Structure formats: C-alpha cells, structure tokens
Amino acid sequence: MTSLATSTSAVEAVTDEAHGGHADLRLFGLATFLVADGMTFAGFFAAYLTFRAVNPLPAGSTYELELLLPSINTMLLLVSSYTFHRSGRNLLLGRMGPCRNWLLLTAGLGAAFLAGQMVEYFTLPFGLTDNLFASTFYALTGFHGLHVTLGVICILLVWFQTRNGGRVTSAAPFGLEAAELYWHFVDGIWVVLYGILYLL
C-alpha cells in the first residue's frame, strides 16, 4: 500500500473547497430556458412564413396592416430596453432611488405597449377566425403579448423587491438581472415579429 502515493492516479481525492455550495447558475439556467422559448417563436415564425409562401389568402383579404400604431409600439419597447438597462446600472452602483424609478418607467412603457396592442386588436378589420393570416397574426402577437404581460408583472415584482429591506440589492441583483434578460429577449422577439408581420 505504500506505493500508492506515487502512482499515476486514476482516482484522486482532493479537498472539497465549496462543500455543499456552488456558483450561482440561475442566470445560465434562465438563458437556456430563453433559448427554448425562442425556439417556440421560431416554430411560429416558420409556420407563418410557410403559410404565407404557399397558402393563398381568400379573395378580398390582404396582408396590409396599419403601420403607425405598431411602429410607435416598437419604439416603446426599444426605449424600455434602454430604461431597464439604466435601472440595472443604477442597482449595481447602489443608487436604489434611480434604479426603482427607471424600473417603474420600464413597466409603464410595457403597459403602454400592451394598451397599444389592445387598441390595435379592437380596430383591426379582421377577427381570429377570418382567414389564415388573421389567425396567425393573433396567435403570434397574442403569444408575444402574453410574454410582455408576464414581463410587466415581473418588473413590478422586482420593483417591490428593491424596496428598502427587500431581497434585491446591489449585492444580490439576481431578480433584477433575470427580469432584465427576459425583457431584452421579449423585445428582441418583437423586433423580428414586427419585421415579418408588419413590414414584409
């Protein structure tokens, strides 16, 4: 047994420095989940583009959409990504007041986007089952709208958690960072959606 110490070891015991603990992988996990979520959208986009390429619309229907409101909405979301970014920077610098204000502004922009979406839904000339394009339009924007709704709820939750004595602080920024990553993802999806649904 004395020769063991010098042998080229296949199995070697070393001390377990971080016994029972490990690096925080929650953002990594969320990012992986967002890849999966993005694949759901990718499936929808592929379906929509194929429908558009091979299934002609019935006579009298059109792919044309009113552009003004959705363009304003796009701007709102893009600006909200910036405001969320400012909020995150302020959190890391420990400036909780500006951080929370930028958060509220972000939530407000998200809510304004949803309101704009509602107005658009009520003014559109077609309903869910009118034709293939109408169904796909509502499925895509609706699924995205659900994401935005969830995002606004998350932002308000984080806003609550950044209060004095809350669990999100500059030393423990996970809640805000997760919401921010998710929000940028939802904004990115919208840009693609806007491109293929409204501009194409």
Add this chain to the structure above:
Amino acid sequence: MTVASPNDFQDSLQPQGWLRYFSFSLDHKVIGIQYLVTGFIFYFIGGALAGVIRAELASPISDFVSRETYNEVLTLHGTVMIFLWIVPVVNGGFGNYLIPFYVGARDMAFPRLNAVAFWMIPPAGILLIGSYFITGAAQSGWTAYPPLSITTPALGQVVWIVSVLLLGGSSIFGGINFIATVLKLRRPGLKLMQLPMYCWAMLGTSILVVLSTPVLAGTLLLLSFDIVAHTGFFNPALGGNVVVYQHLFWFYSHPAVYIMVLPAFGLVSEILPIHARKPLFGYTTMVYSIMAIVVLGLVVWAHHMFTSGTPPWMRLFFTIATSFIAVPTGIKFFNWLATLWGGKLALNSAMLFSCAFIVNFVFGGITGVALAQVPFDIHVHDTYFVVGHFHYIVYGGTVFVIFASIYHWYPKFTGRMLNEDLGRLHFLLTFVGFNLCFAPQHWLGLNGMPRRVAEYDPSFTTLNQISSVGALLMAISSLPFLYNVLVSAFRGQVAGDNPWNALTPEWLTSSPPPVENWVGAAPLVEHPYGYGVDEDTLSLEAATGRDLWSGTGRR
C-alpha cells in the same frame, strides 16, 4: 456568490425513509428513483395497451375491441410508451441518479426545478389515462395529424394536448438542468473529455430537448386553437396547411428518437467496459459521434414525410442527410464491438441485455437506412415495416438498455444484487418474445399491411398470430423481472459497495449512497474506463481504502 445547499433543508423539513419517495424531495437520487418507478408503472400500463392491440390483431376482423376503442388504445400506447416511459426513464431516471455522481457534484444544478419537472409527470399521466375512462381518449395516434385530430372527438384530443404539453415542459426543465449540471457543475479539476460517456449522451440529448421540444409545444397550441376556437392553421377546409403541422411535429419528433436512444447509447457505454474489463474503445470518436448525431438529428425530420407531397429537392436533401446519420451511429457500433473484443466478458444479465441491444439496434439501424431511401420508403410508408423498424430501435434498442441498466445499477440503488438466474430467464423470454413479435412485422409491411388499422386482409393472419405470440412471451417475461426486482430489494444477496469493481465515480461510495453522495470529498476520476492498467488498480484502492481486485471482490 454561492447559493445554499439543498441539504440545509434536509434535516427538518424533508420526510425520511420510504416517505421520501412520495415527497417533493430535492435529492437527485430520490428524484431519479421516482422517475424510474413512475416510468415502470406506465411501462406496464403501456404494455397492457400493447396486449390489447396484439389480441385484436390476432384475428383479421375487429372482434376483441371496437374500432374506435382500438384507435384510442393505439394512441394511448404510443403516447404512454414515448412520453411517460422511455423519455422520463432514460433521461430523468438514470440521468438524475447518475449525472451528479459523474460530474462529482452533490446534486443537480437546480434541485427544486428538478423536483418540479418530476411532479409534472404524474398529473400528465393521470390526465392521459383518465381521459379514456371519462371522455374517451384521443383517437388520432401519437402523431395527432390534422385533419384527423380535428375531426375525431375533441375533448379527448384536447386532454391529450394538455398532457403532452405538461410532459414537454417537464422534459425541457430536465434538459436545462442537465446542460447546467454537465457544463457548469463539474468538480474542480475534472475536464470535459474525462467525463463518463453518459454525460456526453445526456448533454447531447438535452441540447435536442431544449431546441426541439418547444417547437412541438407551439405546434400543439396552434392545433388546440384549431380544435377549440375553430381557427384554420392546419385545417384545409379553412385554408390551412396540414403539411406545415407535419414539418413542425417532426422537427420535434424526429429528434425525439435521439432523445430516446442517445441516453441508451450512453448507458450501454458505461456497462460494456465494466463487464468486459476493458477501456471504452475510441472515447474521442464516441464524443464526436454523439455531437454529430445531435446536429444531423435536427436536419432530417422530413424523411417522415416522403409521401406528403414533399418536393424533389427536399426528398433528395433529407435522404442524404438521413443516410449520413449511419456514419456516427456506425462508429459507435464498431466502438462497442471493439470494446468487447478480447475482453474478459462476464456474461451476466446486464451484459446479455447490452449485447442484445447491439444486435437489435444494428438491425433496426439497417432498416432505418433502407427507410431513408425515397423509392423504398414510398413502398412501405405507413405499413407494418415502419412499426417493426421503430420497435427494433426503441424497444430492441432503448428498452433493452433500460433492463441492462436496472441489472447493472440495482446494487447501487438498493445495496442488494438481483437474482442472476431470474435475470437470465427474463433476458431469454424478452429476447425471443421481442424478435418473435417484431421481426414478422417487416414481412407484413413489405406485403402491404397498413399500420393503425384494426382489421386486415386474412392472408396476413399467420404472421400476425406469430407476432401476437411474441407479445405474449414479452408479457410473461416481465413476471420474473417484477418478482426479482420486488423480492431482491429485501432478500437479495448483499452487494457491497462496488460489486462490479467499477471505476466510474458512482461506485466509489457506499451502496446505496449517502445523501451527500460521498462522505468527504468527491473523488477526481480522470480515467473512468482505466481497466486493465496496474496503476489505476492501485489508486482505486487508495480512493476507496479497500482492495477491490482480489478475493471476494471479483465475481
């Protein structure tokens, strides 16, 4: 920063003893066993459904059950076997139990998410099975192709969709956990290319799960709108497109084949070296083969659709891409043979099932390459040839490996050995029954017997009856297995910590392992397949403090 270990909560809040298995336990070993036992319950339910199918097909007319019931039964059989048996068992079951050991961790990366993923499965299974008794189950097969799934009774189909969405979600959560665990939770000093092969298999599988399962989820959402809200995505009568459904469905469901079979590749790569007492042959090529299968597996889906009006360029592309998969698969096949070659084989039950896996899988692989060729595929599409082919892959491949793995890791789970005589009887009955059941289906398919139909031309009777006898043998084969597994847990021969003298990390601790997997530090296993080398032998003694290579240690 670090997060608190789940074990901090273990003492006060978690139930102890057998009650753990009925709790929201965060211990990866408990969750692994939960997956395994739940999976086996659904296996026997799915097997009973297969029994109904084979009983019905023993005669050319639909006399055993009505045609509608037959449709429900075959839909449930496919869905249960894929989503509730094979995927949870080879991924969730063995994955959760083994992967933390293999990476040298004390648990998975996200223990709570892990428990959530498991507890999504029982409700989904109860919904699916319950729909048969309450509303009538779905009748459109596990593929749920529209317009069939839109025109058959809606309630059963919607329950089916909800159930599959739950199971898909469970699968995605599991996949995220495996990716994080393999990539980020490795013990300091352990390199990727030192991991046991099952880690690579689970990494590849989880990439497929994360990339493809969401597409199925989205597709099924659209299908549910077609059923509930009368949209027309996949309804030609409303201007929709059924082929788009097929594309999206197979974008998940072809990778699903690899989600079912890649973990089996990994498991068999663990079992063969240990019982052949040789290093795994061609480790590096094995790793690259898995990754090649992952990439190719994502771009071959339309070979399921050669008769769906696919244009010629698409047929050409998907034929070539599919044929390419034979290359990495063939590399793995020859690597397993080379691992066995010249080894000191212990032909126990685990090894018998593993070797039979190689035989069955190469047969299923050859018919798979044949099916990838358009002219041949058009001839046998939707016939029993396809049924025979995929049962050779999924049953002859994966299920044989699941049995091999149960015989191999049962001592680790329970600390007791399974009875070898019963194991060999189980193997013999399964192997004969399986081949008797599924080999004749290739002839039936070549002669034109369509799948998914309760009645058939009387000229097919003899071969169908042979197939049904094989199914009966398979049913009987589960009796010695069940008896063995249930009784050995209490009366089996005490196994000791490392009955196989294995070098992979899960054996370098007690059997069953302590809650924290190792007392003290996790061992650093740099050569998990270092069999037959003197130094490795010695240092194994160093790590375990016991002489594993002489006397009673070697079977």
